[in-house]
Amino acid sequence: MKKSTLFDIISPVMAGPSSSHTAGAVRLGLLARNIYKSVPKKVTFKLYNSYAHTGKGHGTDKGLLAGILGLNVDDRRIKDIFNNEITKNIEYKFEYFDNFRRHPNAVDIELYGDYNMKISGDSIGAGEILITKINDFNVSLSGNYNTLIIVYKDKPGMISFVTSQLQDANINIASLSCDRSAKGQDASMIICIDGNLKPEIAERIQNTDYIYFVTYVEKLEN
Amino acid sequence: MDINISTFEQLHNVCISTDKKIYEISQEVMATSQDITVEQVRAFANRSLFAMKEAINSGMSSSEPSLSEMCGQDCAKLKKRFEKEHSMFGSLFEKIVQYALATSEENIRMGTIVACPTAGSCGILPAALIGVSREYNYPEYDQINALITAGEIGRIISVKVALAGAVAGCQAECGTASAMAAGAVCQLKGGNISQILNASALALKNLLGLTCDPVAGLVEVPCVKRNPFLAVHSITAVELALSGVESKIPLDEVVDAMAQTGALMSPMLKESSQAGLATTKTGLKIKQQIFGG
Numbered sequence: 001m002k003k004s005t006l007f008d009i010i011s012p013v014m015a016g017p018s019s020s021h022t023a024g025a026v027r028l029g030l031l032a033r034n035i036y037k038s039v040p041k042k043v044t045f046k047l048y049n050s051y052a053h054t055g056k057g058h059g060t061d062k063g064l065l066a067g068i069l070g071l072n073v074d075d076r077r078i079k080d081i082f083n084n085e086i087t088k089n090i091e092y093k094f095e096y097f098d099n100f101r102r103h104p105n106a107v108d109i110e111l112y113g114d115y116n117m118k119i120s121g122d123s124i125g126a127g128e129i130l131i132t133k134i135n136d137f138n139v140s141l142s143g144n145y146n147t148l149i150i151v152y153k154d155k156p157g158m159i160s161f162v163t164s165q166l167q168d169a170n171i172n173i174a175s176l177s178c179d180r181s182a183k184g185q186d187a188s189m190i191i192c193i194d195g196n197l198k199p200e201i202a203e204r205i206q207n208t209d210y211i212y213f214v215t216y217v218e219k220l221e222n
Numbered sequence: 223m224d225i226n227i228s229t230f231e232q233l234h235n236v237c238i239s240t241d242k243k244i245y246e247i248s249q250e251v252m253a254t255s256q257d258i259t260v261e262q263v264r265a266f267a268n269r270s271l272f273a274m275k276e277a278i279n280s281g282m283s284s285s286e287p288s289l290s291e292m293c294g295q296d297c298a299k300l301k302k303r304f305e306k307e308h309s310m311f312g313s314l315f316e317k318i319v320q321y322a323l324a325t326s327e328e329n330i331r332m333g334t335i336v337a338c339p340t341a342g343s344c345g346i347l348p349a350a351l352i353g354v355s356r357e358y359n360y361p362e363y364d365q366i367n368a369l370i371t372a373g374e375i376g377r378i379i380s381v382k383v384a385l386a387g388a389v390a391g392c393q394a395e396c397g398t399a400s401a402m403a404a405g406a407v408c409q410l411k412g413g414n415i416s417q418i419l420n421a422s423a424l425a426l427k428n429l430l431g432l433t434c435d436p437v438a439g440l441v442e443v444p445c446v447k448r449n450p451f452l453a454v455h456s457i458t459a460v461e462l463a464l465s466g467v468e469s470k471i472p473l474d475e476v477v478d479a480m481a482q483t484g485a486l487m488s489p490m491l492k493e494s495s496q497a498g499l500a501t502t503k504t505g506l507k508i509k510q511q512i513f514g515g
Contacts, residue, residue, distance in 0.1 A: 004377055004380040004381075004385075005252060005255070005256070005377065006248055006249075006251075006252045006263070006370065006373045006374060006377050007252070007256075007266055007373075008377070008380075009338065009339050009372075009373045009376035009377050009380065009385075009402075010267060010270045010336065010338050010369060010370075010372070010373040010376075011266075011270055011336060011337065011338075012336070012337055013269070013270060013273040013334060013335070013336050014334065014335065014336075014337055014341065015332050015333065015334055015335075016328065016329030016330060016331070016332050016333060016334075016335050016341050016344070016441075017288070017329045017330040017331075017332065017341055017342075017440070017441045017442075018341055018342070018441050019337050019340055019341045022332070022341070023337070023341070050439065053439065053513065054438070054439040054440060054513075056289065056513075057288075057289050057290045057438065057439070057440045057512060057513075058289075058440065058441070059289060059332050062332070074273070074334050076334060078332065079331075079332035079333070125384070125386045125388065125389075126337075126340065126384075126385065126386055127337070
């Protein structure tokens with residue numbers, strides 16, 4: 001578990017009423033926006049369990065939409081976002097479900113636009129969040145680090161190739177996790193880094209044999 | 223200052239051996255660990271302090287109901303009465319209860335607040351800190367010192383207990399907030415390190431076992447009104463500590479007791495709204511009125 005700092009205890013400055021149901025919802029929307037890297041034309045939010053049951057009373061719906069539109073947790077427009085003109089170019093809807101296999105505060109965000117993407121996440125308490133799935137790939141993104149996500153063919157030397165690219169750029173790796181569907185099949189690598197990654201490094205990794213997909217997700221500001 | 227402080231005993235010893243205040247140690251440790259300056263740490267605290275004052279101002283001038291329409295109009299009632307008839311406890315009490323209620327009500331109408339440590343307990347520390355500062359004209363510099371003191375107390379509690387109702391009940395949220403408020407006010411009033419830690423221990427000790435049983439699962443009943451109660455509670459702790467009254471159980475051990483109590487507390491009483499006030503006849507009726515079904 002990440003240790004709390006002095007700043008964590010006397011912040012965030014946020015729109016109420018709930019760190020998990022309001023601020024967490026905004027941060028889920030914001031991180032989904034960072035992953036999607038664009039503003040969608042249409043978005044469907046599927047809320048589960050406690051998010052579905054008490055979400056309206058906590059403004060969870062408003063928070064999720066505000067995040068997708070790039071508003072921060074302390075933005076005074078969140079409260080009345082449905083009537084704000086920034087929502088006029090986006091079509092959105094909310095659906096509510098019970099599913100005991102999902103986290104109590106879970107959401108699927110389906111984004112439609114130049115391309116379509118489905119992002120799933122949980123609000124895990126005190127405003128902290130976890131993106132758990134992008135399309136069909138399991139991931140684990142907290143938004144606390146700049147993160148590189150790579151999908152590649154499972155074969156020897158891939159991890160060492162990628163990490164050597166980062167080493168050459170003098171980038172420190174905070175954490176690294178890998179997963180694969182089966183031996184020799186598609187695999188994913190999630191690398192949290194300190195500092196920033198120059199776009200050309202991601203490009204160099206992308207333009208390598210057996211690397212199918214690379215995306216760089218920027219951390220959340222607060 | 224490159225040091226990892228995880229207990230109050232350790233904090234106490236570092237303060238004594240370096241002849242520094244809690245806020246001085248805290249801001250120096252934070253600056254080193256984040257690779258920033260002490261001035262940047264204080265600027266961060268000042269932004270939170272400013273946001274707390276903004277929340278009080280907004281809350282004091284609104285009677286807009288919450289989304290559920292359960293709460294939001296009580297601070298206005300206090301304000302109206304105090305304009306005609308003063309509190310039995312005097313002007314400081316008037317400030318503290320109004321500021322706490324104003325902030326909490328601002329939270330549930332989706333206004334901007336500072337989660338300190340959580341959104342549900344957001345009225346306690348600001349009410350005590352800003353109420354006392356305005357009553358006795360403490361300048362901003364002293365207020366920032368007090369806020370950093372409170373933050374350090376909350377941080378060390380959080381090393382042993384996750385500050386979430388779902389994990390350890392309301393004692394971990396409003397209990398911690400009250401311990402932080404007691405520490406902050408004791409710092410403002412010139413208390414020494416022992417008095418500050420005793421104030422926090424006394425406040426926290428008397429809130430052990432507090433459950434989290436919100437009606438309809440919303441941060442409203444009993445959360446909103448609990449904030450003014452516990453802001454005043456923290457002042458009792460400070461008055462005792464400044465008089466030399468000591469907590470027989472040291473703060474570290476009170477925190478251990480809170481962690482144990484939280485672990486033993488039924489999950490039905492930890493933010494799941496399956497027992498307590500949430501499932502009273504009226505609690506269930508309110509839930510049905512809001513969400514139907």
